[in-house]
Amino acid sequence: MSIGLTLLGLLEGGSRHGYDLKRAYDDRFGQNRSLAYGQVYSTLSRLLRDGLVAVDGVESGEGPERKRYSITPEGVEALERWLSTSEKPVADLHNTLFTKVVLAVLSGRDAHQVLDAQRRAHMDVMRDLTRRKSKADPTAQLVHDFSLFHLEADLRWLELAVSRLEQLTKEIAP
Amino acid sequence: MTLDASPDHREDAEPVLAGSDLHLSFGPTPALRGASLSVGAGETVAVTGSSGSGKSTLLHCLAGILMPESGQVRYGDHDITALPDKQRSALRRTDFGFVFQFGQLVPELTVDENVALPLRLAGVGHKEARRRAAHWMERLEVTGIADHRPGEISGGQGQRTAVARALVADPVVVFADEPTGALDSLAGEQVMTLLSDVAEESTTAVVLVTHEPRVAAYADREVVIRDGSTQREQEPVR
Numbered sequence: 001m002s003i004g005l006t007l008l009g010l011l012e013g014g015s016r017h018g019y020d021l022k023r024a025y026d027d028r029f030g031q032n033r034s035l036a037y038g039q040v041y042s043t044l045s046r047l048l049r050d051g052l053v054a055v056d057g058v059e060s061g062e063g064p065e066r067k068r069y070s071i072t073p074e075g076v077e078a079l080e081r082w083l084s085t086s087e088k089p090v091a092d093l094h095n096t097l098f099t100k101v102v103l104a105v106l107s108g109r110d111a112h113q114v115l116d117a118q119r120r121a122h123m124d125v126m127r128d129l130t131r132r133k134s135k136a137d138p139t140a141q142l143v144h145d146f147s148l149f150h151l152e153a154d155l156r157w158l159e160l161a162v163s164r165l166e167q168l169t170k171e172i173a174p
Numbered sequence: 175m176t177l178d179a180s181p182d183h184r185e186d187a188e189p190v191l192a193g194s195d196l197h198l199s200f201g202p203t204p205a206l207r208g209a210s211l212s213v214g215a216g217e218t219v220a221v222t223g224s225s226g227s228g229k230s231t232l233l234h235c236l237a238g239i240l241m242p243e244s245g246q247v248r249y250g251d252h253d254i255t256a257l258p259d260k261q262r263s264a265l266r267r268t269d270f271g272f273v274f275q276f277g278q279l280v281p282e283l284t285v286d287e288n289v290a291l292p293l294r295l296a297g298v299g300h301k302e303a304r305r306r307a308a309h310w311m312e313r314l315e316v317t318g319i320a321d322h323r324p325g326e327i328s329g330g331q332g333q334r335t336a337v338a339r340a341l342v343a344d345p346v347v348v349f350a351d352e353p354t355g356a357l358d359s360l361a362g363e364q365v366m367t368l369l370s371d372v373a374e375e376s377t378t379a380v381v382l383v384t385h386e387p388r389v390a391a392y393a394d395r396e397v398v399i400r401d402g403s404t405q406r407e408q409e410p411v412r
């Protein structure tokens with residue numbers, strides 16, 4: 001995901017110092033990992049070079065943390081373009097899992113075991129996410145929901161694979 | 175006797191309800207062939223499996239609605255399958271709450287009368303029954319349609335009404351067959367959050383049938399049923 005565009009989004013509400021921006025980012029989007037200061041400043045200098053942000057003012061003292069950044073009209077345009085462009089749907093075919101199932105069938109092993117074990121692993125994670133979600137604030141809930149729906153999609157594929165196992169075995173078993 | 179052996183399951187805790195090795199056929203069609211499931215106080219167990227695998231049949235056997243051809247269902251000191259009809263239906267009324275998969279509200283009764291029905295059947299007075307029904311209708315957000323009849327409410331409202339009715343008499347065990355089937359994601363989440371809260375608060379045991387993994391994830395553990403048999407825990411694949 002683009003950190004630069006996210007920072008632009010945070011700047012749209014008003015100009016901010018670099019450290020302030022980092023804090024805002026971590027609060028909103030840092031569920032998985034927070035931003036390093038170095039990352040913030042290198043991103044800001046790139047945005048500055050591209051004319052997407054401007055320096056609003058510099059307080060006395062040294063170093064980049066003294067600068068106040070604001071979004072430029074070009075920055076707003078770039079942000080709008082990004083927000084209105086849909087993400088490319090990634091077809092994650094679970095290549096590893098598919099390979100395991102086919103190999104199990106080919107070698108005469110029980111492919112049910114592969115699928116059942118995977119189902120249990122997925123359900124464990126989903127239970128954990130569901131528990132954490134119940135105690136989370138609305139922003140974190142949305143993030144957990146996203147993971148839950150994706151894990152559910154995997155599980156639906158697993159269920160279908162179980163139903164097709166007989167067919168698959170007929171076709172490829174030794 | 176191994177009921178199930180998932181790692182979360184506390185082997186030492188006495189289950190409230192335990193069905194073991196249940197078999198049942200409808201004519202030539204075997205619907206259950208060796209299904210086992212136990213549930214403890216305050217525990218929610220999800221029953222999952224493909225359509226026609228026997229989930230509803232298992233639920234109905236556990237609840238004493240259907241009689242298995244073999245196997246037993248222990249509830250407290252009783253084997254439910256060995257109880258005379260009259261005692262079995264009395265037990266269902268006093269100790270169990272139900273959310274059925276299909277057509278369950280009494281069409282002639284209003285929503286609040288439907289919710290209060292289990293209490294009325296248990297001999298609770300009219301006023302007290304209404305008061306307790308109102309509490310659950312509030313929690314399930316169906317207060318606004320209290321005087322509608324089932325024909326005049328949406329599928330989702332009907333389902334929430336059914337959940338309120340299942341919980342109204344403080345049951346020991348709640349059987350819920352696809353309780354979120356007609357609900358969108360958010361409404362489904364609200365119903366499941368409520369069911370888990372109730373299970374936790376009042377140590378109610380919940381047997382939850384669902385084909386949605388996100389719904390099953392609210393349960394403490396999952397029992398998968400395939401062709402009428404519950405799957406035993408297997409060794410991880412190496």
Ligand SMILES: Nc1ncnc2c1ncn2[C@@H]1O[C@H](COP(=O)(O)OP(=O)(O)OP(=O)(O)O)[C@@H](O)[C@H]1O
Binds near residue numbers: 200225228229230
């Ligand atoms: N009253 C009945 N008479 C005859 N056959 C029945 C009856 N009830 C269920 N069956 C059969 O028993 C099997 C299991 O049905 P059951 O309703 O338990 O499945 P299920 O897992 O609940 O499916 P679904 O997810 O579609 O609700 C099916 O083959 C079904 O056709």
Ligand SMILES: [Mg+2]
Binds near residue numbers: 231
């Ligand atoms: Mg069913």
